[in-house]
Amino acid sequence: MEKMKHLNHIDFLYKPKFEYIKSFIDNIPNINILEFGVMKGRSTSFFLDLCKKLDGTLTSVDMNDHSKLFSDERWTFIHSRDDDFKLLDKIKNKNFDIIYIDTLHEPNHVKKILYYYYNFLKVGGRVFIDDINWLPYVKDSFKDSEYSEVINRKTFFKIIEIYYQNLENLKLEISFGGTGTVNFEKLNNLKLNEPHRIRNRIYGLRNLARFFIRRQPKM
Numbered sequence: 293m294e295k296m297k298h299l300n301h302i303d304f305l306y307k308p309k310f311e312y313i314k315s316f317i318d319n320i321p322n323i324n325i326l327e328f329g330v331m332k333g334r335s336t337s338f339f340l341d342l343c344k345k346l347d348g349t350l351t352s353v354d355m356n357d358h359s360k361l362f363s364d365e366r367w368t369f370i371h372s373r374d375d376d377f378k379l380l381d382k383i384k385n386k387n388f389d390i391i392y393i394d395t396l397h398e399p400n401h402v403k404k405i406l407y408y409y410y411n412f413l414k415v416g417g418r419v420f421i422d423d424i425n426w427l428p429y430v431k432d433s434f435k436d437s438e439y440s441e442v443i444n445r446k447t448f449f450k451i452i453e454i455y456y457q458n459l460e461n462l463k464l465e466i467s468f469g470g471t472g473t474v475n476f477e478k479l480n481n482l483k484l485n486e487p488h489r490i491r492n493r494i495y496g497l498r499n500l501a502r503f504f505i506r507r508q509p510k511m
């Protein structure tokens with residue numbers, strides 16, 4: 293849709309996400325953050341500013357070498373895939389307040405990363421997951437992309453499946469600002485239960501029958 297094109301800019305796509313995250317973590321002294329996905333360093337720069345304010349530390353992981361992006365004693369860059377779990381050996385303080393996931397936006401990969409590093413998150417800590425809103429990517433929207441639409445929809449529903457099996461272990465909020473952010477809060481130290489498909493009765497026979505009955509001509 294041509295009239296939406298003006299929304300495809302950084303202020304609309306990134307600012308709301310960072311403001312949303314900030315509202316939950318702006319007051320954690322000595323905050324310890326683990327970030328996956330650096331690229332141009334937008335989120336890294338945002339987290340580093342917070343670390344300066346809160347006397348915290350940030351460890352960022354990316355499979356491409358972005359080690360020269362920032363020079364800051366609070367920052368450690370680890371050049372690694374996120375699922376090469378040996379990377380944790382390079383981190384001294386493995387007790388994280390925040391984990392930020394913004395690497396491969398594929399539901400099973402996101403689940404794998406979430407479940408592994410969740411074990412190193414403090415109770416009361418949060419995992420933020422980027423890119424679960426598909427609306428910017430639907431046909432004729434301002435970032436029209438079939439791949440991103442489908443993958444974000446799938447990731448969104450995977451998150452719902454994870455939450456449904458962990459109602460007592462996790463608190464879930466989802467923000468649709470920009471390209472969307474999942475916000476999981478860890479409620480206890482129990483191991484996360486595995487997600488399962490949730491039956492959807494919209495496509496059940498009874499609901500489909502209702503659809504057809506309503507459309508029958510009146511007598």
Ligand SMILES: C[S@@+](CC[C@H](N)C(=O)[O-])C[C@H]1O[C@@H](n2cnc3c(N)ncnc32)[C@H](O)[C@@H]1O
Binds near residue numbers: 336355396
């Ligand atoms: C969307 S960008 C990150 C954007 C960044 N968070 C920001 O706000 O500017 C995704 C990054 O994840 C990295 N990446 C993709 N798959 C990865 C993986 N399996 N392990 C580690 N890094 C990965 C890419 O190299 C890329 O730099």
